[in-house]
Amino acid sequence: MHGRETQAGQRLGTLAERASTWAIGLAAVSAALAGVKDIIESGQESGGAETLSNAGALLKLAESGIGIAHVLGKMSLLTEFLGQVQSLPGESLITRGAVRTASGVARVIGVSASTVGWVILGLEVLYSAIRSWHDAVVAERKFTDWIGRSCWGTGQSSDGEPLSGIFGQDDVEELRQFYRLFQAPRLEVNVNSPTYDPMGMTVIEAASSEVAIVFPGWQPQVSQFAVNHVYVGGNNVSAKRLSDTAQVEVEEGYGILRYRTDAIGVDSNVNIRYWPDRFADPTCVLHDEATEKRMAQDRIERLEQFQNRQQGSAS
Known part of the structure; x- marks a missing residue:
C-alpha cells in the first residue's frame, strides 16, 4: 500500500x-x-x-x-x-x-x-x-510637441529634432490640435466568452463584445458623433452604424456610448468621428488613435498609387 x-x-x-x-x-x-x-x-x-x-x-x-x-x-x-x-x-x-x-x-x-x-x-x-x-x-x-509646433514653440521637439506640421499663424489648426490632445475619443472593448449549458454540450449564449466609446468634453446640446463598426468574418461582412446622441450617457463630463456586438477579434474595426461642438466648428472632427492610424495609412497608399500613375503616364 x-x-x-x-x-x-x-x-x-x-x-x-x-x-x-x-x-x-x-x-x-x-x-x-x-x-x-x-x-x-x-x-x-x-x-x-x-x-x-x-x-x-x-x-x-x-x-x-x-x-x-x-x-x-x-x-x-x-x-x-x-x-x-x-x-x-x-x-x-x-x-x-x-x-x-x-x-x-x-x-x-x-x-x-x-x-x-x-x-x-x-x-x-x-x-x-x-x-x-x-x-x-x-x-x-x-x-511638448504641440507646444513646439505652436507660435510659442521653436519648431523642434524636446529632443531637438525638427517637427513637421508647424502651425505658424494658423490659430484655428493650433486650437484643433489642442483639442485632439485632450478630447480625442477612445475605444474600450470587453470580450465575453460563450456561455454553455451545465453539461457543456450546448452554447446558451454566443461570444460577444461589449463596446464603450468615451467622448471627453461631451456637451449634449452641441456635440455629435458617428460610429461605423465593420466586422469581417469568413464570407460574412456586417456593419453597425450609430449616430443617435440620445444613446450617449453623460458621466462626469464624459459622454459614453455603450453597445453590444457579435464582432470579436482582429477582423473587426471601428471608425469613430467626434465633433465636440458641431454647431460652432463643424470642421473640427476628432478620431480615436486607431482610426487616425488607418487614415494615415490610407493617405500613404493613395499617394503611392498617384505617384505610380504619374510615373506610368510619364513613361
Missing part, C-alpha cells in the same frame, strides 16, 4: 514538473514576441520613449532566454553535451573558456522551476514599471 502511494506521489510530482516546464516555455515564447514588438515600436520613436522601449525589449528577451534555457535544460541531449564539454582535456584558452561556459550554462539550467518562475515574475514587474514610464513619456511628448 505504501509503495503504491509512493509511486502515485512520484507520478504527480512528474506531472507537476512537466506542467511548470510547459508554463515557463509558454511564458518564454510570449516574452520573445513582446520583445520583438517593442523593438519594432522603438524604430518609430525617438528620445526617451525609444530608450525605454529598447530597455523593455531587453528585459523581455532576457526573460525569454531564461525560460528557454530552463526548458532546454530538461532535454537529456543538452545535458549530455554540456557534460562532455566540461570534461574536455587540455589547458588552452579556448578549452578553459568552453569548460567554464558549459559549467555556467549547466548551473543556470539546473535551477529549479520555482526559482525560474520567481525570476521571470520579477522581470515582469520591472517590465511593467518601464512600460508605465514609457507611456507617461509618450503622453508628455504629445503635449
